[in-house]
Amino acid sequence: MGITRNRWMLAAMSASALALLAGCDESGQFNLADKLNLRQNAGQTASAASGTATKTVEQDVEAPDVFSVTEAGLWDGRPSLGGVWVAHPDVKEPERVMIRNTANGNFVVGALFRKERDIPGPRLQISSDAATALGMLAGAPEELSVVALRREEVAVDVPAPAPEDTGVIASPEDVSETPLDPIAAAGAAIDAAPEAAQTAAAAPAPVPTPAPAPKPTSSLAKPYLQVGIFSVEANANRTAKQMRSAGMLPTIRKGETGGKPFWRVIVGPAQTSAERNALQAKIRTEGFTDAYPVTN
Structure with missing residues (x-):
């Protein structure tokens, strides 16, 4: 009986030793828990790598319910101010629109105004800048599609962020211990103290950064005035220089919009309706009679 029991105890001890050896790393350190964690993290990383995140961005979205027409348009051949714009008699309020030439596929973003004068010919009248962007010749009507634009938040999928590295840092191979001499260390600290004090005294005191001035706020829903929309940056810069002068x-x-850039020139913000009206009158005296209030 005693021999059998001893053999059973020896077998159990051998199995325990094998389990411990399975949890050891290459340096002989017991790391079973780390190995289990690594396997679990690897599964989580693989799952996270296949996922995607969603965020919202602002984009121009066509709003045909606000305004939409497809009919003949004309440029009368005269140079015009205000950048890219189109006029139509059915317009109630100025809008930002997408103008497309259905014949050649050219398009541009511009402003939409009400056509005040009853000119014989097509009801859509475009500016000289719009005609250039759309590839239209003076006095030659083309079928145009004009659709209002709105800024809306659209959800887009983006790649999920890369998982953090959870690997086990390898233990250093060669580590040596050197006892410190307390007397030598204290002497070095005493010698370094005057030099540190001189360095601290020579360092200039930090200059506090002034807080940025608060931006002026306005109670108006549309405190800015849009002078024009331009498909050429140089024209926008020239108009801005004129306003500044x-x-x-x-x-x-x-x-x-649609991969094509445009530049808007705005003036403001106005704090009151009276100030905005004065700005609008001033802009009109510069020749930009179609300036209108916008949010930003």
């Missing part, structure tokens, strides 16, 4: 503060804002 007249004593106004212009801002150029770049946008893009």
Whole structure:
């Protein structure tokens, strides 16, 4: 009986030793828990690598319910101010629109105004800048599609962020211990103290950064005035320079629709309706009679 029991105990101890050896790493350190964690993390990483995240971005979206027409348009051949624009008699309020030439596929973003004068011919009248962008000749009507635009938040899928590296850092191979001499260490600290004090005294005191001035706020829903939309940046810069020379503060804002850039020149913000009306009158005296209020 005693011999049998001893053999059974020896077999159990051998099995335990094999299990411990299975959890050891190459340096002989027991790392079974780390190995289990690595396997679990590897499964989580593979799962995360196949996922995607979703975020919202602002994009121009066509709004045909606001305004949409497809009919003949004409450029009368005269140069015009205000950048890219189109006029139509059915317009109620100025809008930002996409103008397409259905004959050649050219398109451009511009402003939409109400056509005040009853000119014989097509009801759509375009500016000289719009005609250039659309590839239209003076006095030659082309079928145009004009659709209002709105800024909306659209959900897009983006790749999920890469998982963090959870690998086990290998242990250093050669580590040596050197006892410190307490007397030598104390002497070095005493010698370094005067030098550190001199360095701290010589360092200039940090200059506090002034807080940025708060941006002026306006109670108006549309505190800015849009002078024009341009398909050529140089034209936008020239218009902004003209507004600045007249004593106004212009801002150029770049946008893009359908892969094509455009530049908007706006003035403001106005704090009151009276100030906005005065700005609009001032802009009109510079020749931009179609300037209208916008949100930003």
